[in-house]
Amino acid sequence: MHPDVPASHAAPLSELLGLFRDGRPRTRAELTAETGLARSTVRSRLDALLDAGLIYDAGSGASTGGRPAGRLVFNAQARVVLAADVGATHAILAVTDLTGATLATSRFTLDINDGPDAVLSHLVEVWRGLLAQSDLEAVPLAGIGVGLPGPVEHSTGRPQNPPIMPGWDGYDVPGRLAADFGVPVLVDNEVNLMALGEHTMRFADIENLILVKVATGIGAGIISNGRLHRGTVGAAGDLGHILVPRGGEAPCRCGNKGCLEAVASGAAVAAALREQGFDARSNADVVSLVRKGNVVAAQAVRQAGRDIGEVLAGCISMLNPSLIVIGGSLAEAGEMLLAGAREAIYARSLPIATQQLSITASRAGTAGVLGAAAMVVQYALSPAVLDDEPAGSPSKPE
Numbered sequence: 212m213h214p215d216v217p218a219s220h221a222a223p224l225s226e227l228l229g230l231f232r233d234g235r236p237r238t239r240a241e242l243t244a245e246t247g248l249a250r251s252t253v254r255s256r257l258d259a260l261l262d263a264g265l266i267y268d269a270g271s272g273a274s275t276g277g278r279p280a281g282r283l284v285f286n287a288q289a290r291v292v293l294a295a296d297v298g299a300t301h302a303i304l305a306v307t308d309l310t311g312a313t314l315a316t317s318r319f320t321l322d323i324n325d326g327p328d329a330v331l332s333h334l335v336e337v338w339r340g341l342l343a344q345s346d347l348e349a350v351p352l353a354g355i356g357v358g359l360p361g362p363v364e365h366s367t368g369r370p371q372n373p374p375i376m377p378g379w380d381g382y383d384v385p386g387r388l389a390a391d392f393g394v395p396v397l398v399d400n401e402v403n404l405m406a407l408g409e410h411t412m413r414f415a416d417i418e419n420l421i422l423v424k425v426a427t428g429i430g431a432g433i434i435s436n437g438r439l440h441r442g443t444v445g446a447a448g449d450l451g452h453i454l455v456p457r458g459g460e461a462p463c464r465c466g467n468k469g470c471l472e473a474v475a476s477g478a479a480v481a482a483a484l485r486e487q488g489f490d491a492r493s494n495a496d497v498v499s500l501v502r503k504g505n506v507v508a509a510q511a512v513r514q515a516g517r518d519i520g521e522v523l524a525g526c527i528s529m530l531n532p533s534l535i536v537i538g539g540s541l542a543e544a545g546e547m548l549l550a551g552a553r554e555a556i557y558a559r560s561l562p563i564a565t566q567q568l569s570i571t572a573s574r575a576g577t578a579g580v581l582g583a584a585a586m587v588v589q590y591a592l593s594p595a596v597l598d599d600e601p602a603g604s605p606s607k608p609e
Contacts, residue, residue: 223248225597227256228265231285232310232592236269238282257283264289265309287312290353292587293338293392296401296579297330299323299360299375299427303577304334306341307584309353309592311411315341316577323360326378327387335391352394353591356583357384358401360428363445368398371444374465375428397586399441401579402448406432407439408582409536409573419532422573423450423519424539425548426494429472435530451476453522457514471522475515477541483511494540501544512544516551523552524559531564538573 230245231237237245243253260266261283269284287308296303300322306315317337321330334357342348361373368385370376385396406422414420422432429451433440440447451472458469461479465472473479477494484491484500487507491497500508523535535552542548553570560568590596 223252223256223598224259225592225594227253228260228285228592228597231266231283234285236282236284242283285309288350290591291342291347291350292353292584292591293355294580294583294587295334295338295355295357296404296577296583297321297323297334297357297359298401302330302334303580304337304341305577305580305584306338306345306347307581307588309588311581311584311588313577313581314347315345316580317341323376323379327382327384331384331387335388338392352392354395354397354587355388355392356404356585356587357388357396357398358404358579358583359384359398360401362449363398363400365397365399365441365445368396371446395587395590397583397590399583399586400430400432400445400448402430403432403439403441403445404580404582404586405538405573405578406434406448406536406582407585408578408580409538410434410437410439411585412578412581413574414534414536417534419530420534420536421448421523421526421530421532422536422538422578423523425475425515425519425537425541426477426539428478429476429519429539431526433530450519450522450526453525455518455521457518457521471518475518477539480508480511480515480541484508497541498544501547509544509547512541512547513551515541516548516553517555518551519548520552520555521559524556527556527560527564527568533567533569535568535570536573537570538578542572 239253239257243250265286266283267286268281270282287310290309292307294305294307300320302319302321304317305313307313323330359370361376362371364371369381369383370379373379384398388396402424405424409422410420418437420434424430431448431450433448452465452470454469455471455474458474460468461473462468463470463473477497481491481493481497489500491500497508501512537549537552549570549572557565
């Protein structure tokens with residue numbers, strides 16, 4: 212609860228709006244019966260939501276005598292969200308409505324090594340173009356959500372010692388973007404947002420899941436008891452820098468040796484294949500070799516899956532998830548990565564921890580950008596924001 216909201220007035224607008232977010236129209240009388248609130252209270256709260264444009268009158272319902280009752284509906288396009296999933300070499304940007312539905316999107320290459328000023332300026336340019344192309348420039352913004360490929364202190368939105376993001380450490384990402392758009396800006400690790408996107412859009416009924424991204428690096432996002440678990444400083448899920456049995460003396464870019472990322476990331480698999488004479492310069496090259504039936508590449512990807520599974524077995528014993536979702540560019544190689552992971556997980560985990568466990572490939576290719584949008588929607592329609600400012604225009608997140 213927002214510290215300035217008295218307990219006696221806890222979340223009246225947000226709770227009422229929450230009822231509408233299932234998409235079902237409701238009359239004032241139905242809302243009074245559903246909430247148990249006084250008619251005058253329901254009326255005043257609905258007037259506030261109508262004034263904010265967050266609900267609208269969709270017309271009259273069936274009359275049981277007298278004047279027909281107006282049916283009120285959630286207005287998902289009352290605000291739009293700007294969302295970005297920024298990786299080491301690519302970005303996906305989107306404009307969404309308040310259900311997370313994509314209204315416009317753009318995918319392009321970039322180099323995170325170019326630094327925050329260049330990268331964020333390009334994001335601003337692309338977002339403005341998407342708004343203009345979609346005739347959405349006049350629609351109020353609910354906020355901006357950004358996923359970055361490194362640890363992020365979520366409360367400030369500043370990257371924290373990111374190993375593959377030179378020049379980004381401690382950079383005020385929210386301040387830079389708010390200067391252009393004047394709305395709340397929320398920033399998180401991209402893998403956290405992939406987990407949030409999968410949970411919100413595909414697995415809302417799953418309370419405990421782990422999303423693993425295998426690409427240039429390896430990371431995990433953790434949903435525990437239905438909530439994203441970030442840890443104390445945003446470092447939860449840093450799977451790639453756990454020591455793996457087969458790691459040996461393999462040097463890792465974090466400065467240690469034998470990390471999972473050093474032997475099982477897309478970059479590590481590509482390097483191993485180059486040593487054997489194959490033309491594998493990128494994750495995409497590895498995927499292409501596997502899809503063309505190259506046995507050596509397929510075996511290398513399956514071994515990467517086994518290494519990942521060795522580490523995940525420990526996570527399963529600790530967290531007891533019911534679902535593991537594996538995504539990222541190396542997962543596009545198909546079943547080999549998952550097969551290796553399953554092999555190690557079921558061999559190393561106790562049966563009680565895996566008896567209700569499913570392991571599946573990510574099928575939401577834009578999970579990260581959808582998670583970035585979901586993060587903003589959750590914030591913008593939360594009690595701390597909505598019950599203070601139903602017009603939805605706070606300057607920054609708590």
